[in-house]
Amino acid sequence: MNKNISAVSALEVHDLTVAFDRKPVLWNIDLEIPQGKLVGIIGPNGAGKSTLIKSVMGLLPLSSGYCKIFDEKIDDVRHRISYVPQRESVDWDFPVSVLDVVMMGRYGKLGLLKRPRKADLDVAMDCLRKVGMESFANRQIAQLSGGQQQRTFLARALAQQADIYFMDEPFAGVDAATEKAIINLLRTMTAANKTVIVVHHDLQSVSSYFDWVILLNTRLVANGPTTSTFTQDKLQETYGGKLTLLSDVGDLIRRENFPNREEKVL
């Protein structure tokens, strides 16, 4: 079957359950996201926003379900996926320069034993220019401010030249001007039919930033275009009602070491 490429959804998550220490932190998530959207993942602390991204990227083991990107298994399309981890996830005292970090974005495309070439360097510099960091190329990352660190990570993700981008809190610790610049950049990317999925905290800016939202609180509350989905009562449900029974059952599973899923007898 020859599928129309742009009709394929960018991300499909099917019945995804993820557990830490056996306690489910995401319950049976089902969602689908079309291509070319700027998507915000919204929810309170501990709602499993980062967990969702990480499990889609294959960084965490899944208890059930599967994820597909462009209707393919993640490992088959890694070259089309880009990732911006949380800024605190790395040691910023690491002795590398901004350019070194951005070049890492090219590593996935190079094979074993291959070294980055001039063309890769050009891409990296171009990405640094896009985030306004070209004058910092040779700066050591230890000397960057929080916003500059974030922009470095963004440039690294851009250097992957992917079709779908997962960003874990790219606005954390970023000043207002940088945030604006980043969001404009993301806009131009989605205009070119790239899909950008962003874990976001600030409710004020949701409607103006994103054209698609995922409301999450250990379970999926809503998923859809911002205008129809980002409503007062949906927000109330995301932030207000904690499902005590659900988390009690989760605690029970962890405490007693119960299996998350029955083993299938075939």
Place this chain on the structure above:
Amino acid sequence: MNDFWIILTGSLVAISCALLGCFLILRRMALVGDAISHAVLPGIVLAFLFSGSRDSLTMVIGAGLLGLITTFLIEFFHKKAKLQSDAAIGVTFTWLFAIGVVLISLFAGKVDLDQDCVLYGEIAYTPLDMIILEGGYLLAPKAIVVMSCVLISILLVIYFFYKELLVTSFDPGYATALGFSTAFWHYLLMGMVSATTVASFESVGAILVVALLIVPPATAYLLTDNFKRMLLISSGVGVVASASGYYLAVWMDGSIAAAIATMCGLLFALAFVFSPTHGILKRKLVRAIN
């Protein structure tokens, strides 16, 4: 000539350890390196017993395996037995090291190893063990040949797999997302640390090799913000410590390996105080100016 051979051996050991140590301390695995260097001891003794000689290949394999087992055990205790990671490291290496020391005492007659050798090696004797070619030419001490091979392997691995080692050290989560196997590079590195520890064992002993793994990279870490330069500087620190340590040991009539470790500490202290970028004097000055 002996001086030269000893300093050369020390330098080869120091450079090998320093290069690997840079990765260890940046990955926050300094103490796993410490644990491995202790825990390979029973492997060395057993390889000795089975092969009946100090022939290096058996030993490197035997003890290299044990080094990997150590990392597995630490992870097993941590993940399966849910023991906190610091205690998992502490319990594992003390246990394996104790077995090694007891094996040495039990087979004292059969194994040409003693507790002193475990502690600080026999670098002073390296020139005595020369490789002699047919025709009676003295080639070079065996330790130098072995350590050169180790160093060359390390250099080759770092040269060819620089980008993999760098990205998995800096940002393992991102590396996984790119499709790199962090576990593979982790175990490769641990395997190299084990092999290097074993190869260095005769020269500097099981414990002082820790000083060479950790201290020169830590010193370099205070002197530069560039990873390639860090590799170079830590090697340099290792060489300087080897040479100055040798003369310190001669002057005091003490253990050479111990003196090298002491010199490493001294060099670190100098960098800690006087480093132009990260020294405490610089920090004080900056604060005074502000």
Place this chain on the structure above:
Amino acid sequence: MSNFTDFFSFSDPNVRYVTAGAVLITASSALVGSFTFLNKKSLIGDAIAHAVLPGICLGFLLSGTKNPLYLIAGAFITGWLSLYAIQYIIAKSRIKEDTAIGLILSVFFGFGILLLTYIQKSGNANQSGLDHFIFGKAASLVGADLITFSIVSILLITFTLLFFKEFKLLVFDRNYAVALGLPVKRLELLLTSMIVLAVVVGIQAVGVVLMAAVLITPAAVARFWTNSIRIMFIIAALVGAFSGLAGAYISYTAPSMPTGPWIVIVVSTLALLSFMIAPKKGILNRYFKQRRFRRTIQDENVLKVLYQLGESSKNFFVQRYADEIIRKRSFDKKGLHRSIQRLCSQGYLEKIGKLCVLTQEGKTRAQRIVKIHRLWELYLTTHVHIAPDHVHEDADTIEHFLTPELEADLEQILNYPVVDPHKTKIPY
């Protein structure tokens, strides 16, 4: 064997002293070490242990004698210095904790070995015995030394008991201790001094290289057997005492053997055993528990199938062949027969020839499972907004584990509904 009886009759006063000394030393180290274990600073103890070596050597060099007071003083000073240096390096530079510990440990130890070899080569007749500090020698605990070390051990035990409550709070939640107005700084000073002292006396028996094991391994053993901190300390002290006893015995029977490694092998073996067999936390127990879960799930699934078959035939007590059960839900044949046997012996099933039938108890249990299954499916659709076609698998697991309390909550939250999302009736 005669060694064994000779030793354990304790008729030789020397044996009595050595044993008492070794037991006191290891038990007190285990007590103090338990705090570092709980503080997740196990390897700090290792660093201090290595770092006392240069202090001992300097004490000897400066005093020229093996008087334990000078050696203890020297060891105390360098032990403290190492701890301070680690904290200073972490605070004043970008060096991280693990690197700082490894660095101080190896450099201090290297310097200690340098001094030791210097002393050995300088031919000082008194030096014999200094190298016992490296791998330990319990048998060398005699006369005045023994008294000194025993007093220090008793002091350590006393302080642990006196300040147990404060130290407990300190390692559990330092900020809270500050908020309560405890003199946290002074308590920390006391605790670290006690750790250094424990190391200084402990190295008599085990030596500097393996001292860390005597500090933390007993605590690790104890942690596997209890969740109560008091009992944990008691077990740790007992494990420590036992290892000391073993050390003294080995030192007595095989004088050429270093005691330390044997003590460590004894406690490590205890630790490995505990990791495997301890109730609740042991690996074996967890494995068996998982197996038990799998059995319960399988048994309950058999009951459930019989119940569902009963629902469709409107009679729960029809006698059925095993094949009918397998047709409804796939089971491994042998496993199914084992399940049926178990259920029969528990009175949930009755077997008549090759046929089996639910008993009244069996029906009640099956009905509860089916009820929870359907309630949970409903809960997931109405409250968690999961599509009705995705709730089955989750409910298939939860049905086996839900406690009666949570079951009641569930009924209440849903207000005793009549049908599940698939319009099937919910049995009460």
